Amino acid sequence: MTPYALAAALFTLGLGGMVLLPNLVRKLLAMNVMQVAVIVFFIALATKDGGRVPILEPGETEAIAADFMNPLPHTLMLTAIVVSVATTGLALGLLIRIWRQYGSLDERILLSRLRGSGDDATRHGAGDDATRHGAGEPPR
Amino acid sequence: MKGILVLLAGFALLGVGLEALGLAAGEEHHGGFWNFIPLWDFAFGFVGAAILGLVARGLLKPLLARSEDWYDAAEGDR
Amino acid sequence: MNPLDWLAIPPLAHPGLWLALGALVTAIATATGVLGRRAASAPGILFAALAVFAASRAPSGSVDFRVARFDLVWYHADDLSVLFALVFSIVTLLGLLYGAHRLGPGETVAALLYAASAVATVLAGDWITFFVFWEAMAITSVALIWQGGLPESRRAGMRYLLVHAAGGAALFVGIALHASASGGVLDLGRLAATGPPFWFLLVGVGLNAAIPPLHGWLTDAYPEASTTGAVFCSALTTKTAVYALLRVFPGAEILVSLGVAMALYGVVFAVIENDFRRLLGYHIISQVGFMVAGVGIGTELALNGAAAHAYSHILYKALLFMGAGALIEATGRRRLTDLGGVFRSMPVAAILYLVGALSISGAPLFNGFISKSMTLSAAGEAHFYFAELFLSLAAVGTFLSVGLKLPWFAFFGKDRGIAVRPLPVNLLAAMAITAGLCLLYGVRPDLLYRMLPFAASYDPFTAGHLASNVQLLVGAAVLFALGFRRLAPTPTRNLDADWIYRGRPGRIARPLVTGARALGPVAQAVRSGALTAANRAIVRLAAPGALATGAVRRDPFSFRTPIGRTVLLAAMVVGWLLLASRL
């Protein structure tokens, strides 16, 4: 039961963090905790009392399936970890760009900025392309 | 002030008289042995109040008393 | 059929229904402007009177209806529940009368709903209904505390809400454990005082009963409520918990020690308290301790004593809080150190307060005496000698601080020449009626005894009982007369259990508070969003040009909600599906 409780605790923690923490880096970390919880859950599914790693010992010729832990969840989780790493990497990249652009990683501040500049005042990309206003268009 | 003292003395007499009345009527008593001590409740009322006052003022208050805005200061960084 | 006989038909006999109707009528009448602000409590008083009438003749029996696969018993009347429903209704009526000169619509509605929830809680016949109204009571009482109107009321109310949410969670877990252990039996009946369900239920109910160390919310929040709000608060929440204990855990011995501890704890803290409403709050804890101990003793006499004491307590504690409120209204001060010598300026209120003080102290011929000595006798008869001794000690302490210290330093003592505003008639009338009830039951205890759940007979007016009480009070009075200078209040704040969440440890839980605060803007957004939407829709239809010309400049619909809210909503969808599929 313990690993499931751990998974549940981590998942709740991650979920709560994503909901409550306004700082985007912390939100991202909470998201990672949540992903780890799912991984723990899958691994817990695979375990078995007295189960072995599904690799034959040297000299062993016969394998009895019942002795082994289920290897499939582990392989699945390898893929899930890759996905998680990719997502985190992309997210960190985005965060660097957000930081450069806004100088803040607090979602509340960012949202007020998004709103404050108004949707119709400037279109997106004002930061990397300030010349996008058409000729003769006075910036409003 | 004098009136209050007279009042107290009157009530004290009433207490004594009622206890005597109860004894005379042969009412049953329950409880610990102390309930059978004559005029126990006078003593208990006096000593009990003294103990409570001592514990509260002498023991708890030095430990627990804070300035009135203590929590405001503690929560100041909200 | 006499029109009033309709009130004897179960759906209409539910006093909570009338209180809730009163809230509805008040809300509609004030919102539509039919009723001015000044008369906001008028319909409430009328409906509370109806509730009192309904409760006084509520027929025994149960009414249930089926929801999902549960039979919910929303009306379960027997002697015990009707007793509480009646006194709740009475105190609601008196409280509304007391505050009639200053109650606004919001506070009236909150008070009526709070009382309605409390009444519905004690009339609930199963755990689910009980739980629903129990939680409703927490929410409505917070609404009432928030009506105190000060920033500190808001913050204390928020803390109160969080603590009660935690208690509600414990209660819910307890109910769930009990239901699964008993195979789905949800009737509100006597339970064994063992195992996890008991502990969870004890924490959940004990929090509302303010059993230390779960009492911090009470002394934290009640002094911050409005003068009227405190009257309702003092009467309802803790007594509902006493009712629950009476119903579910009669004879659980652990309650004896808990109750005795409560009684002494409240008294000791009251001795060093300066804010006089907080002092009275500590005495709620102390007095509830008598009732909890009575429940724990568990004999018929003890249970009768606990129920009777709850009934008496509601009346005299309401009277005391009314007196405290009158002090605040007349002087604008709330600390003993700021007061002194106002007896001459407000003698009527002071004397009425003293009636309450003598009641709570157990002076003969007042209603505290007839119920308190019942509990003490029961303790003696059941051989809980030390419980009896310590409860007597608590009674001494009660007299010391409520009967001697508070009136001495507030009404008598050093005259500080405080300017006193005259008190309105309705306030004094409510106090007088309450004091009259205290005296009435003190002189005619049979009026109360015949409503009690058990048939055990008891005569409080034996010479021994009278002598014992008179002697105790005189002894304490003599001590006070000798040493009152040492008991003088000081302008300090005493740390108590609320330090756990207000002091340093509380910072660990700060994210929880942040989370709860996040709900505020949601409600605000829904409200303002809906209003603005309606407004803009009208503008669009009536004057399409207004938008184009910039008459409506700000665009409220370009808002963005934090992305965490999407995640939260997803979690709620999961929760809903889990719940809905199981029903």
Added chain:
Amino acid sequence: MIEALAGLLVALPLAGAALMPMVAVLRRRGTRWLAFGLHLLTFAAAAAVFARTAATGEAIAHRMGGWPGPFGIELRLDGLSALIALLVTGLSCFVASAPVDASRGATRRASPVREGLVRGALSMLVAGLVGIAATRDVFNLFVFLEISSLAVYTLVASGGGRATVAAFRYLIAGTAAGSLYLLGVGFLYGLTGTLNMDDLAARLPGVEADAALTAAVALIAAGLAIKAALFPLHGWLPDAYVFAPAPAAGFISAVMAKVSAYALLRLLGETLRGIPAGAMALETMVWLGTLGVLVGGGMALAQRDAPRMLAWSSVSAMGAILLAVGIGSPLALAGALFHVVAHALAKGCLFLGVGGLAETLGAGDRRALRGLGRRAPWTAAALTLAAFSMIGLPPTAGFSSKLLLLRASLAEGGPAGVAAFVALLASSGLAALYFLRVLEGIWFRPRPEGRPAQRLPRALAAPVLSLAVLVLLGGVFSAVVEREFVSGAVEAVAGATADER
């Protein structure tokens, strides 16, 4: 032979995703045409697969790596999957034909890195979406979901500036969705020991663990509902659609959420059908979809910014599609799928057109579109057609799909059906209000003084026009569309479930 095409459908764009950045760095000018060719090739493969399934009525299956089922991952395209694949690959061609920064003016060219990144992400997105449509393995579905999501985050973020924030918020919501879904898959695997949808469907009726099964369904439904932007889980959508660069926004708004809706249909409507929790999830979806239709429409009406208005109307449209999926009758599914197609074409057209114009003008205010009718009548006509389709006016595809949806909700009856019917009608009314306001500006108002001339770059104008023509054709030949495209797809789902009953 044709079985290999099923694998190729995923492999081809995936290879493209790896190839594009390299090609872009080496030889930028060719990248656009290479991408276009690749997407066209994928589309051809999808068309071939679709034609085969439509002709034979049988699915085309491919086992990856030659592993036998149920161990291997199975790709299988039945009528429904093939329709989705056809739609995705087809629309990707329109977008791929446009330069990366089409709307940023002729003088500005994307840097090679940017070119490669955006083109690669688009390829990856197509691979992920086609993969979702094709796979029969629930874990593999998760992988494809995340592949497509990663690509979308990149595409949105390529808008720069505020789009980065939108992309990050999308990423948080999307990954939370993925985690919820994956957890649900874990429950399913723990209960049945299989990940194959057919095996699951076969084994689940014998599973007794009630609570765990409920949890699985709830988690999967909630996870996919975020990705499908089911109200009230649509928080990520408006910003992501509005701030993404116009070509990307055109594609994303057309297919992204709809493919997740497809996944919901596959799992809840097919694999998990018959489980009480699944029925409850579908019922909840009907109600939430109904709410979404109304709220999305109302919010769209309240917007002043034209792309934002389109984004909110997408929330409304997703509500309509998902409520039909929730109803689940063959008629409703036909309506849902027709609406998927019609809305994809029309919304793609609108986002490419309006979004592109807004970007060239540097302003999204719908007043910026005033006078477009005189300046660029063809573009204006195309947008008008697409708007008619969004409202549901004949003779456009939107009319036919709305009609099907209305019929389906009426046939469903009950409070949910009636509510859905009323909401759908009301949403048409709302859409009429907000689109006619724009159209009135386009056709009857003069261009404001001091405004720059609006003109859609030719590279965007071509897709806009062709999509509008398709919208019109879909409406005129709606009977053909329904018979040839939709009915086969409906049979793939409803037929299977009918067999079970």
